[in-house]
Amino acid sequence: MRFQLMMIGAVSSLALSTGMAHAAETPQTATDPDNTVEAVIITGEKASRTVQQTVTSVAVTTAARIERENIRTLYDVVARTANMSETYGKTGFTIRGISNSNVSGGGTGGLSTVYVDGAALPETAVYSGPLEMWDIQQVEVLRGPQSTLQGRNSLAGAIIVRSTDPSFDWGFRARATVASGDERSIAVAGGGPIVADQLAFRVAAEKKKSDGFIYNTTRHEDVDAVDNLYIRGKLLLTPTALPGLKVMATYAHNKRDAGYLFSYSRTDTPDYYDHRLDYSNDPNHMAGKVDIYTLDSSYKLNDRLTVTGIASWNEVTTRGQFDSDYTAARLAFGERNQHIKTSSQELRLNYEGDRLKGLIGLYHAKRDTEDTTASITNVAFPKATLVSVLTSTLLAGVPNPTPIQQAGAAAQANAFANLYVAALPVIPVDYKGSQPEIVQTTALFADGSFALTPKLSVLGGLRYDHEENTGHSVQSATFVGTYPTPASFGPYAPYVTLVNQFVGNMVAQANASAPGDTRKFNAWLPKVGVKYDWTSDIATSLTAQRGYRSGGQSVNIARSTVKPYDEEYTWNYEASLRTAWLDGSLTVNANAFYLDWKDQQVLVNLGLNTYDYQVENAGKSHDYGFELEVAQRVDEHLSWYASLGYTRTKFDDFNVTVGTTTTDLSGAEFPYAPHWTLASGVDYRWGNGFVGHLDGNYRSKAFSQAQVDPTAADVVKAHVMFNGRFGYERDHWGAYVFGKNLLNATWSQYSREDVPLALLSEPRVFGLTIETRW
Numbered sequence: 001m002r003f004q005l006m007m008i009g010a011v012s013s014l015a016l017s018t019g020m021a022h023a024a025e026t027p028q029t030a031t032d033p034d035n036t037v038e039a040v041i042i043t044g045e046k047a048s049r050t051v052q053q054t055v056t057s058v059a060v061t062t063a064a065r066i067e068r069e070n071i072r073t074l075y076d077v078v079a080r081t082a083n084m085s086e087t088y089g090k091t092g093f094t095i096r097g098i099s100n101s102n103v104s105g106g107g108t109g110g111l112s113t114v115y116v117d118g119a120a121l122p123e124t125a126v127y128s129g130p131l132e133m134w135d136i137q138q139v140e141v142l143r144g145p146q147s148t149l150q151g152r153n154s155l156a157g158a159i160i161v162r163s164t165d166p167s168f169d170w171g172f173r174a175r176a177t178v179a180s181g182d183e184r185s186i187a188v189a190g191g192g193p194i195v196a197d198q199l200a201f202r203v204a205a206e207k208k209k210s211d212g213f214i215y216n217t218t219r220h221e222d223v224d225a226v227d228n229l230y231i232r233g234k235l236l237l238t239p240t241a242l243p244g245l246k247v248m249a250t251y252a253h254n255k256r257d258a259g260y261l262f263s264y265s266r267t268d269t270p271d272y273y274d275h276r277l278d279y280s281n282d283p284n285h286m287a288g289k290v291d292i293y294t295l296d297s298s299y300k301l302n303d304r305l306t307v308t309g310i311a312s313w314n315e316v317t318t319r320g321q322f323d324s325d326y327t328a329a330r331l332a333f334g335e336r337n338q339h340i341k342t343s344s345q346e347l348r349l350n351y352e353g354d355r356l357k358g359l360i361g362l363y364h365a366k367r368d369t370e371d372t373t374a375s376i377t378n379v380a381f382p383k384a385t386l387v388s389v390l391t392s393t394l395l396a397g398v399p400n401p402t403p404i405q406q407a408g409a410a411a412q413a414n415a416f417a418n419l420y421v422a423a424l425p426v427i428p429v430d431y432k433g434s435q436p437e438i439v440q441t442t443a444l445f446a447d448g449s450f451a452l453t454p455k456l457s458v459l460g461g462l463r464y465d466h467e468e469n470t471g472h473s474v475q476s477a478t479f480v481g482t483y484p485t486p487a488s489f490g491p492y493a494p495y496v497t498l499v500n501q502f503v504g505n506m507v508a509q510a511n512a513s514a515p516g517d518t519r520k521f522n523a524w525l526p527k528v529g530v531k532y533d534w535t536s537d538i539a540t541s542l543t544a545q546r547g548y549r550s551g552g553q554s555v556n557i558a559r560s561t562v563k564p565y566d567e568e569y570t571w572n573y574e575a576s577l578r579t580a581w582l583d584g585s586l587t588v589n590a591n592a593f594y595l596d597w598k599d600q601q602v603l604v605n606l607g608l609n610t611y612d613y614q615v616e617n618a619g620k621s622h623d624y625g626f627e628l629e630v631a632q633r634v635d636e637h638l639s640w641y642a643s644l645g646y647t648r649t650k651f652d653d654f655n656v657t658v659g660t661t662t663t664d665l666s667g668a669e670f671p672y673a674p675h676w677t678l679a680s681g682v683d684y685r686w687g688n689g690f691v692g693h694l695d696g697n698y699r700s701k702a703f704s705q706a707q708v709d710p711t712a713a714d715v716v717k718a719h720v721m722f723n724g725r726f727g728y729e730r731d732h733w734g735a736y737v738f739g740k741n742l743l744n745a746t747w748s749q750y751s752r753e754d755v756p757l758a759l760l761s762e763p764r765v766f767g768l769t770i771e772t773r774w
């Protein structure tokens with residue numbers, strides 16, 4: 001590890017020794033007038049600002065950086081961004097230690113949302129949706145609560161993905177790639193004017209296939225193979241008959257066949273990082289389809305006022321099949337299907353005055369979710385519950401039992417339970433469930449700044465959010481095993497019939513339906529702050545903002561009930577620093593934050609069995625840290641960047657009950673919340689056509705679940721990844737070799753305790769890319 005840290009430090013030291021700091025976002029040529037870092041425009045705050053003008057902690061990945069660093073998916077962006085990390089493989093991410101879904105198992109609304117060309121994707125699409133980086137114009141990661149502007153699913157932050165817009169100049173590009181894991185892909189993009197200066201189009205498509213790295217020896221197939229097709233079309237209208245009007249229409253389609261949500265490898269085989277195996281009899285597979293339609297219109301009323309309307313609709317369909325015993329025998333298996341339709345409309349008015357700058361908007365969205373599950377599941381026998389029930393039965397006819405009688409009854413009950421559990425260690429259940437949900441949200445919001453003096457500005461924002469959440473549960477459960485025969489238990493035979501009935505009744509508890517119910521939530525989400533411009537190149541700010549996630553209803557499978565829970569809130573206090581040096585060629589930016597979280601939605605077990613879970617408002621926690629990001633372009637040849645993030649998370653009040661045991665996790669950290677994240681990269685362009693890039697990123701250790709014990713086994717160890725790209729390019733073509741995880745670092749994202757399985761890090765990958773552009 002010391003060697004790896006020295007290597008990542010060397011990338012920064014190389015840059016510093018020549019007077020560098022972060023890569024500019026667009027390569028310059030010898031004709032560029034200066035080396036000023038490009039003024040990247042941030043759109044995620046619904047107003048056009050540069051990075052230096054915004055007080056929000058934002059990390060931007062532009063098209064130039066995507067190409068230079070061979071960024072291929074959204075998770076490559078995650079790996080290179082301060083205070084971000086993957087969760088449970090590539091199924092989600094954390095921002096400042098907070099998962100995009102939840103940090104304690106509770107809640108059905110997300111904590112951060114990915115927006116693609118203005119469309120908010122449901123959580124399912126984060127691992128099955130259009131997250132490839134081909135022909136992407138910009139990715140913005142907004143860290144910290146965005147609830148004032150974005151609403152319910154942005155307590156941790158938001159990710160804004162924008163594809164390349166049409167142009168009134170003709171252009172075309174294509175790329176072919178081969179890489180380790182038998183990966184092969186081909187991609188094209190291009191477009192131009194249909195009507196000069198009025199109507200333009202752009203289309204993009206990418207087809208990617210790979211065999212992956214995990215092989216199933218039972219089914220004789222690749223477990224994590226990928227077959228992905230992405231198609232996108234955009235139309236831009238700027239009619240000369242109506243100056244100031246701009247209309248963008250986008251359609252995107254993504255179809256993906258891949259391994260199941262969690263692609264495990266066996267850890268009971270030699271060299272399991274190099275020879276990744278799976279023994280499952282049933283398929284572990286997920287097929288997903290995403291369609292997105294967006295219409296984005298803006299009209300400039302005058303020099304100060306612009307009205308914008310955005311309408312989007314997206315449909316996400318997934319079908320997942322899984323083997324939950326992970327053996328060659330057909331013991332436990334199932335499937336989960338989801339169909340999610342989301343529509344949204346937003347209308348806002350932006351004002352850009354000399355002293356007052358701001359916006360006011362109206363928003364409405366509806367999300368309709370169908371979620372069905374069918375499985376054969378082996379439920380571990382609840383021995384402790386059986387002993388308790390039997391002990392009570394044995395003492396039922398004994399008035400005021402003595403301690404000796406109680407101990408004797410418990411011993412007898414325990415002796416029988418041992419025999420019975422040996423005969424029926426698991427309870428096979430055929431389960432079918434459907435949990436449809438409809439969420440409708442309406443909001444009125446405003447955000448802006450007012451310059452009290454040429455240097456001092458006050459910041460403010462407010463959102464009123466109203467939500468109606470409707471859900472119900474329909475489910476059935478049937479025992480599909482074989483009950484133990486009373487005759488084989490000798491003197492305990494009378495108890496066997498009783499316990500067989502106990503097992504049947506326990507399964508039957510989940511064989512019912514819960515009626516639908518609608519809950520309504522109303523929230524006021526303010527933001528206040530102050531900003532001071534010390535010079536034209538140095539500014540500081542202080543802000544306070546309320547974060548929010550609505551309540552909802554959780555389905556308790558064991559009890560076949562729908563349990564309501566309330567909303568949760570955070571207050572985030574943040575300081576920012578924005579600086580530019582050396583005539584704008586060097587930027588040094590930082591944000592520090594403290595987040596206080598109350599009424600946290602926590603998943604708790606009520607004791608019947610492992611399915612007796614529901615969400616309660618039972619948690620309290622806090623989160624603090626900082627981000628420091630440096631960027632410089634030295635000249636037309638050389639540029640570099642570095643970032644450092646620190647996050648410290650802690651549950652202040654968190655009790656989890658499983659069966660009769662309650663665990664106090666107060667003091668535990670959030671899952672997948674490394675304390676330190678570090679990234680650095682250097683880019684060099686020789687004058688003869690050769691180009692090179694090297695970057696590295698580091699994540700300190702983190703827990704894979706809430707844990708107090710620092711020596712616990714469920715730890716994602718600290719790791720460093722190095723990536724590189726080297727090639728030769730001319731005006732219209734280029735050829736490049738690239739590598740990911742060059743040192744072949746290995747770590748486990750999650751290790752199972754019940755079976756020898758783990759989610760392993762990706763191995764070293766080498767590839768070759770050939771591109772053409774016109």
